[in-house]
Amino acid sequence: xxxxxxxxxxxxxxxxxxxxLRRREAALQLGRGLPGGAAEGGGPVHAAxxxxxxxxxxxxxxxxxxxxxxxxxxxxGEWIVLWGRTEKCxxxxxxxxxxxxxxxxxxxxxxxxxxxxxxxxxxxxEKVGDITILVNNAAVVHGRSLMDSDDDALLKSQHINTLxxxxxxxxxxxxxxxxxxxxxxxxxxxxxLSAIPGAIDYCTSKASAFAFMESLTLGLLDCPGVSxxxxxxxxxxxxxxxxxxxxxxxxxxxxxxxTVARRTVEAVQLNQALLLLPWTMHxxxxxxxxxxxxxxxxxxxxxxxxxxxxxxxxxx
Numbered sequence: 645x646x647x648x649x650x651x652x653x654x655x656x657x658x659x660x661x662x663x664x665l666r667r668r669e670a671a672l673q674l675g676r677g678l679p680g681g682a683a684e685g686g687g688p689v690h691a692a693x694x695x696x697x698x699x700x701x702x703x704x705x706x707x708x709x710x711x712x713x714x715x716x717x718x719x720x721g722e723w724i725v726l727w728g729r730t731e732k733c734x735x736x737x738x739x740x741x742x743x744x745x746x747x748x749x750x751x752x753x754x755x756x757x758x759x760x761x762x763x764x765x766x767x768x769x770e771k772v773g774d775i776t777i778l779v780n781n782a783a784v785v786h787g788r789s790l791m792d793s794d795d796d797a798l799l800k801s802q803h804i805n806t807l808x809x810x811x812x813x814x815x816x817x818x819x820x821x822x823x824x825x826x827x828x829x830x831x832x833x834x835x836x837l838s839a840i841p842g843a844i845d846y847c848t849s850k851a852s853a854f855a856f857m858e859s860l861t862l863g864l865l866d867c868p869g870v871s872x873x874x875x876x877x878x879x880x881x882x883x884x885x886x887x888x889x890x891x892x893x894x895x896x897x898x899x900x901x902x903t904v905a906r907r908t909v910e911a912v913q914l915n916q917a918l919l920l921l922p923w924t925m926h927x928x929x930x931x932x933x934x935x936x937x938x939x940x941x942x943x944x945x946x947x948x949x950x951x952x953x954x955x956x957x958x959x960x
Contacts, residue, residue, distance in 0.1 A: 723747035725768055725775065728782075729754050755782045756803030758811045765815035775816045776823065777912075780809045780853075781831040785846040785884060787953060798845050805849030809856055817870075824869035827912055830857045831904075834876045834925050838932065840944070842953025861917050873911050877904050877921040891947055 724741055726748065728734045734750035741748040749772050753764040768775065783805045786797040813828055820826025836854035839847035857874040864870050879885055881898040890896050899921055911919040920926055932940065 723749065723772065725772055726750040727753045727755065727764065754804075755780075755808035755812055756800065758807070761808070761811040762815055765812070769819070774819050774823065776820055776826045777829065778812060778816050778820075778827070779829040779831065780812055781829075782808055783831075783833075783846070783849075783884070785843055787843055787846075789842055790844050793845060801845035801849050802852070805846065806852040806856065809853055813860065820870050821867055824867075826870040828857075828860065828864075828870075828872040829908065829912060830872070830874045831908070832857070832874055832876050834878050834920065834928070836876060837925075838928055838949075840949050840953060871915050871917070873908075873916060873919065875904070875908050875911065875919045875921065876925065878925060880904055890949060896947070 724746060726734050726737060728750070729752065731750075731752055734752065738748045738750045749768075751764050751768060754760050765775075784801055786793055786801055788794075788797075809830065817826070817828065820828075830853060832853055833846070833850045835843065835847045836850035839851070854874065854876070857872060861872040861874070864872055877899050878896070879890075879898045880901055882901060904921060907919060907921055910916075920929070931943070935943075
């Protein structure tokens with residue numbers, strides 16, 4: 645974990661005022677149902693983002709380094725590009741974003757398909773322009789044990805959740821390195837660090853994606869102007885894991901999408917390489933490193949994570 649430590653912002657940088665986060669927040673959050681304008685209690689992006697709910701990736705182009713700008717009124721030359729497999733969701737979301745006064749485009753693309761990713765990335769560069777913030781957020785969960793899982797469903801999870809990040813990053817990172825201006829963001833899951841029964845496909849893919857980002861982050865240390873951020877949130881209240889139950893919901897409540905959106909924005913602005921949500925998840929990392937397996941198993945049973953997927957009704 646130490647290899648993904650926070651990096652300090654450059655000299656002279658000051659955090660933006662709280663009200664200036666809205667613009668970038670809206671850009672980063674779409675694709676997993678993360679409502680817009682969290683600092684102000686919701687906004688036009690809320691419904692659009694909820695409909696997207698884990699079905700698309702978000703790409704946001706900006707001309708200036710993130711630490712040198714305030715994120716208020718959209719500036720010329722900034723836009724959002726949405727990718728996904730469902731045109732209806734993409735079209736509706738694009739229209740709502742445009743109503744906010746922000747230029748937005750969408751492309752139909754399955755990120756699990758390598759050739760489709762490369763072809764669509766080329767189309768984005770030709771029709772829209774260079775992408776300098778890439779948010780890898782597409783994910784699916786099958787929600788079954790290994791023996792109950794369909795082989796094609798298992799492959800789908802790995803192709804979208806893990807390999808899709810290889811293809812999208814390979815498609816856009818070279819230009820970021822050339823421009824010396826870029827940021828790769830991965831919306832992962834705390835299940836990358838602590839797997840649970842009943843989601844073997846999801847946990848495996850997220851652990852792989854975490855290792856991918858850890859290696860990528862280290863590889864970018866000597867690349868000026870280009871950074872990476874990995875976000876590992878606890879269970880978030882979206883439709884993806886609907887029905888999942890832990891034993892003490894008041895002690896371990898699901899995260900609000902607004903919280904994940906706001907903290908992701910702040911992490912990118914601070915050039916923070918790793919973000920665990922909530923902060924108590926750091927205790928999980930410590931416990932896993934010092935406790936024997938038998939003790940960890942008892943914690944799983946006591947907390948209810950051992951059986952939390954028994955009531956799973958989320959999207960697959």
